[in-house]
Amino acid sequence: MRLGLLALFWMLCAAPLAAQSWIADxxxxxxxxxxxxxxxxxxxxxxxxxxxxxxxxxxxxxxFESTVAPPYQFQIEVGDKLIPTDPWExxxxxxxxxxxxYRLPTVGWNEMDGGWQVNLSMTDASIRSLQSTSRMVLxxxxxxxxxxxVVGLGPALEKARQFCAATWIATGYPPPxxxxxxxxxxxxxxxxxxxxxxxxxxxPSQIQAFADKQCQGAAAIQASALQAGDLDNDxxxxxxxxxxxxxxxxxxxxxxxxxANCSIDVFMSSRGYVNPVQMLGTSVGIGPHRTGRLALGIGxxxxxxxxxxxxxxxxxxxTDFEQIP
Numbered sequence: 001m002r003l004g005l006l007a008l009f010w011m012l013c014a015a016p017l018a019a020q021s022w023i024a025d026x027x028x029x030x031x032x033x034x035x036x037x038x039x040x041x042x043x044x045x046x047x048x049x050x051x052x053x054x055x056x057x058x059x060x061x062x063x064f065e066s067t068v069a070p071p072y073q074f075q076i077e078v079g080d081k082l083i084p085t086d087p088w089e090x091x092x093x094x095x096x097x098x099x100x101x102y103r104l105p106t107v108g109w110n111e112m113d114g115g116w117q118v119n120l121s122m123t124d125a126s127i128r129s130l131q132s133t134s135r136m137v138l139x140x141x142x143x144x145x146x147x148x149x150v151v152g153l154g155p156a157l158e159k160a161r162q163f164c165a166a167t168w169i170a171t172g173y174p175p176p177x178x179x180x181x182x183x184x185x186x187x188x189x190x191x192x193x194x195x196x197x198x199x200x201x202x203x204p205s206q207i208q209a210f211a212d213k214q215c216q217g218a219a220a221i222q223a224s225a226l227q228a229g230d231l232d233n234d235x236x237x238x239x240x241x242x243x244x245x246x247x248x249x250x251x252x253x254x255x256x257x258x259x260a261n262c263s264i265d266v267f268m269s270s271r272g273y274v275n276p277v278q279m280l281g282t283s284v285g286i287g288p289h290r291t292g293r294l295a296l297g298i299g300x301x302x303x304x305x306x307x308x309x310x311x312x313x314x315x316x317x318x319t320d321f322e323q324i325p
Contacts, residue, residue, distance in 0.1 A: 021152030023311040024159040025299040027283040029244050030056035032068065033167040034282075035160030037153075038305045040312065043079035044138070044148055045305070048122075048160055050167035069119040071173045072165070074127060074157075076104070078116040083140050085109055090116075092141035095126060097133040102126035113301075122161055123178045131157050206273035207239060210265075214256075215248030222246070229286035229294045231316045236269035238316075240284045240296070241276075261300050266321070277321060281310070289313055289324070296321060 022039045034049035049068045069075040083090065093104045102125070107118040120127055130136070131154040138146045162184035165175060175182060203221070211219035225245035228237040243256035243263040256263045264284050265276035283299035295313035299305075314321040 020149070021311075022150075022156040023152065024156040024163070025283070025305070025310060026160070026163050027299055028052050028054070028167075029282065030054040033164065035163045036282075036299070036301060036305065037156045037160050038310065039149055039151075039153075042148060043081045045077045046074045046157060046160065047077065047301075048074050048164040050164045050173075051171050053167065053170050071168045072122050072176055072179065073119045074122055074160075075117055075119050077113070078107070078138070080109075080115070082138060082144075082146050083107070083116050084143065090141070093118075094139040095130075096135075096137040096139060097126065097129040098135055100129065101139070102129070121176070122165075123176055127157070130154070204239065204267070204273040207241065207267050210267075210274070210276070211241070211246060215246075215251070218249040220247045220249070227284060227286045230269075231266070231286065231294050231296065232268050232270045232318075233293065233316075234270045238269050239267045239273070240286065241265045241267065242281075242284050244282070264298065266296065268316070279321070287313075289315060291315070291324075295324075 020040055022037055025036045025038070027034055027036075030052050031054075032049045033052045034047060037046040039045075047069070050071065078093075083093065088109045089106055091103075091106045093107050095102045095104060104118050104126075105120070107116050109115075110117050133150055133153070136148045136150050136153075138148055140146070162182060165179070165182045166184040169175065169182065203226070208219070208221065211221055221241065222245040225242045227240040227242075230236065231238040241264070243265070246256065248255070258280075261280045261282055264279040264281050266279065267273045267276045279296075279298060281298040281300040285297045285299075286294055287297055289295035293315060295315050297313055298310055300310050305311075312323040312325050315324045
């Protein structure tokens with residue numbers, strides 16, 4: 001006997017993933033201030049992006065080829081492991097949140113970003129439900145029904161919503177009716193002091209020489225491109241360079257960034273600040289790890305973080321970086 005999918009899909013759902021949590025990664029590259037909400041390995045994510053108050057030319061930032069949702073909308077992205085890529089558009093995708101089903105608008109495959117995408121207003125009933133649901137199931141026509149974990153989803157979506165809304169307001173886009181309270185502080189354009197005046201250690205000459213070689217000429221490394229901390233425990237600072245904020249003389253746009261993510265180099269003092277470890281992401285930071293050591297935190301787009309989980313820090317093993325919770 002064949003049972004209807006709507007009556008049966010709760011039994012067909014995949015088992016929930018191991019207890020982890022949704023997180024919101026916030027970044028501002030000067031072109032766009034963006035928030036990416038992901039859960040490690042789930043194959044689904046949410047993002048929003050507002051034009052940065054720094055108002056850098058788009059061609060100078062990592063977003064110049066990316067699809068960006070309009071103000072006060074979330075873009076939902078889903079990988080091809082959950083939704084097959086044939087056909088290239090689908091109108092049969094339904095989100096079941098607790099006992100209510102929400103049919104999504106037409107979902108389209110974005111070949112450049114490598115995922116399915118659809119935009120929804122932040123005031124849409126489905127978005128409101130996502131922030132409080134206790135269970136979520138993604139129904140793919142009559143082909144499959146996937147249970148998606150919801151641990152931390154509400155707070156992560158709210159953190160992203162507040163971050164983007166504060167920037168939209170600061171750049172002249174008032175919230176739509178019914179949006180609700182905006183509690184995030186309006187962003188302030190950064191002021192970067194020269195290293196000699198701000199107390200930042202002197203940039204090793206090897207790093208400047210490496211950047212000049214990559215630029216095939218003079219490279220300007222902004223202070224916002226640099227992070228420093230003793231990642232290898234040798235008593236000397238190691239340095240990360242986010243090429244998003246490196247410009248080459250004579251070039252009109254950043255050649256070190258792809259459709260969204262940029263090159264990130266990590267120069268280890270134990271290597272003499274040469275032969276950097278190469279990574280990709282939208283942002284990088286150095287912070288404490290539960291082991292008591294310092295670790296790298298790499299932020300990135302859904303295409304980078306959706307499967308690997310950018311919330312897991314990177315620790316130096318002596319030869320390379322490894323993600324260790």
